[in-house]
Amino acid sequence: MIGLVLAGGAGVRMGGNKPFQPHGGSTLIDRVIERLSPQVDGVWINAGAAGHPLSDALSELGLPLVYDDADWAALGPLSGVLSGLLAAQAANAEALITAPCDMPNLPPDMVAQLVAARRKTGAEIVHFRGERDYPLCALWSVEVVPALRIALQTAKSQGGLSVFRFLQTQKTMTISVTDELAFLNVNYLDKS
Numbered sequence: 001m002i003g004l005v006l007a008g009g010a011g012v013r014m015g016g017n018k019p020f021q022p023h024g025g026s027t028l029i030d031r032v033i034e035r036l037s038p039q040v041d042g043v044w045i046n047a048g049a050a051g052h053p054l055s056d057a058l059s060e061l062g063l064p065l066v067y068d069d070a071d072w073a074a075l076g077p078l079s080g081v082l083s084g085l086l087a088a089q090a091a092n093a094e095a096l097i098t099a100p101c102d103m104p105n106l107p108p109d110m111v112a113q114l115v116a117a118r119r120k121t122g123a124e125i126v127h128f129r130g131e132r133d134y135p136l137c138a139l140w141s142v143e144v145v146p147a148l149r150i151a152l153q154t155a156k157s158q159g160g161l162s163v164f165r166f167l168q169t170q171k172t173m174t175i176s177v178t179d180e181l182a183f184l185n186v187n188y189l190d191k192s
């Protein structure tokens with residue numbers, strides 16, 4: 001199974017440099033990669049569309065980069081999910097794990113839980129839910145590619161596609177979160 005770290009957003013609330021914000025003696029994205037790596041066969045990074053301001057810095061991580069096609073770029077996190085799914089499909093994978101670049105404390109058994117839930121229920125999308133929803137800590141079957149393509153195409157005129165809106169149209173299942181802190185995300189600069 002491949003894990004895709006979603007790092008293709010603008011990161012406006014963090015001044016555009018979200019993945020490389022210092023965190024726990026490291027950076028946010030390094031922490032996410034550290035958490036995800038032992039759980040998957042390989043980690044890929046979604047760097048948004050070619051020419052994203054951070055693409056050079058992201059390429060220095062030494063992991064395969066997945067770029068968004070101009071046709072579905074900058075429509076929100078699902079732009080990156082579609083790019084990852086197409087790359088996974090090209091690699092003959094049946095599914096893809098995603099994690100956002102701003103969740104440095106992901107659970108060590110996140111992927112195991114997602115895979116077990118998919119095996120048990122056959123859901124095309126599995127994600128976590130606790131006090132909040134964590135739709136990007138998820139497993140996506142490549143079967144959702146056609147629907148996601150159409151949804152992104154349709155959302156172009158609206159400037160973006162809401163993850164929640166898309167999930168409402170799909171066969172999803174949620175896993176209950178017991179440790180909410182593991183899904184803490186960092187969106188603002190630490191000014192302390």
Ligand SMILES: Nc1nc2c(ncn2[C@@H]2O[C@H](COP(=O)(O)OP(=O)(O)OP(=O)(O)O)[C@@H](O)[C@H]2O)c(=O)[nH]1
Nearest residue numbers: 006007008009010011012013074076077080100101
């Ligand atoms: N490829 C791609 N990824 C995105 C896009 N928007 C957000 N993401 C990624 O999706 C995840 C959640 O993003 P958000 O926190 O909603 O947005 P952000 O760009 O990181 O931050 P803000 O600009 O401050 O909202 C992050 O890992 C982002 O890198 C997009 O338009 N394209």
